[in-house]
Amino acid sequence: RKEVEQDPGPFNVPEGATVAFNCTYSNSASQSFFWYRQDCRKEPKLLMSVYSSGNEDGRFTAQLNRASQYISLLIRDSKLSDSATYLCVALGGNQAGTALIFGKGTTLSVSS
Amino acid sequence: ETGVTQSPTHLIKTRGQQVTLRCSSQSGHNTVSWYQQALGQGPQFIFQYYREEENGRGNFPPRFSGLQFPNYSSELNVNALELDDSALYLCASSHGGAYQETQYFGPGTRLLVL
Numbered sequence: 695r696k697e698v699e700q701d702p703g704p705f706n707v708p709e710g711a712t713v714a715f716n717c718t719y720s721n722s723a724s725q726s727f728f729w730y731r732q733d734c735r736k737e738p739k740l741l742m743s744v745y746s747s748g749n750e751d752g753r754f755t756a757q758l759n760r761a762s763q764y765i766s767l768l769i770r771d772s773k774l775s776d777s778a779t780y781l782c783v784a785l786g787g788n789q790a791g792t793a794l795i796f797g798k799g800t801t802l803s804v805s806s
Numbered sequence: 807e808t809g810v811t812q813s814p815t816h817l818i819k820t821r822g823q824q825v826t827l828r829c830s831s832q833s834g835h836n837t838v839s840w841y842q843q844a845l846g847q848g849p850q851f852i853f854q855y856y857r858e859e860e861n862g863r864g865n866f867p868p869r870f871s872g873l874q875f876p877n878y879s880s881e882l883n884v885n886a887l888e889l890d891d892s893a894l895y896l897c898a899s900s901h902g903g904a905y906q907e908t909q910y911f912g913p914g915t916r917l918l919v920l
Contacts, residue, residue, distance in 0.1 A: 698848075728908075737896055737911040738849065781848055786862075792900070793839065793862055794909060796848030 697721055700782045700797035707804055711772045715800045717765040717782030724795070726785035727758055729767050731778045732799065738781055741767075772804045808832060810899050810912035818918045819887050827882045827915045831899030837861070838880040839909060840872060843894040855880055856902040892919045 700717040707713050719727070730738040742749065744756040744765055755768040765782055779799040786793035809832040819825050831838050837856045841849035851864035855874035869885040878899075884891055894916050898909035 737913050739911070740908055743908075786851070792837075792902070792907065792909075793851040793854060793864065794841075794849070794898070795851065796841075798846070798848045 696797070697786075697795045698782055698784050698797040700800050702798055702800060704801040704803055707772055707802070709772060709774060709804055709806050711804075712768065712770045713772060713802060714769075715767045715780055715782070715802075717767075717797055719763050719765065719782075719784045719795075721784065721786070721795075722760075722763060724784040724786065727765050728783040728785075728794070729754075729756055729765075730781040730783055730796075732781055733778050738796075741780070769802075772802075774804050774806060777802055777804045808899075808910035808912065810897065810910050812895075812897055812912040812915050814915060815913065816916045816918075818920065820920050821887055821889060823887050823919075824883065824885045825887060825917060827884075827895050827897075827917075828879065829882070829897035829899075829912055830879045831897075832910055835899040835901050835910075836878050837900045837902035837907075838874060838878065839898045839900070840880070840882045841896040841898065842866070842891075843896060843914075844890075845893075849896055852882065861902070887919045889919050892917060 727744040729741040731741045732738045748757045753770045782797040811830045839854040840852040843849040853863040874880045894914045900907045900909045
């Protein structure tokens, strides 16, 4: 079983739509979680950290459910510029150091 | 921009050859992590260096080795290249010692093994 699993998509949505990505993680020792965004042929960039209380940054809302080992990302009012791959990430709990454990990524395509 | 740089940007090698990839960390950061990203996959952790010492390793064979220098820049060396080593190699820098410290990625090196 992969440590971090997410639906690869692709998700094809029109501008203005609301889209939700889900992710599960298997290592209950993982303490920190993130969503990274990766544009085609570019490096991953931190979109937001995910906290137990949930957090919001503009049109983006992230939630963490430790009991279910489940993480989500909600994007409201999608823009063309949101088209990218979204990577769910856990900070490794069973590897020495602070290794980021990535899911395969979910591809989002927003069309006009 | 993150301030993390990598060289070279692209590289073509043949099976059996050896390659060295370089990473300069962001100013003030003492930790460098290396990741391999195959096409269509998420990045996979190779290893991490903190203050010139290896601080964790993923499931990669010993032919993947690394080094960190006193200025905290780092090298990734891969010996006896295989076709499956073709990937985007990413380094990320962070300030170690803080468990939840954000890792900032460089632009990556694209390696093609023929």
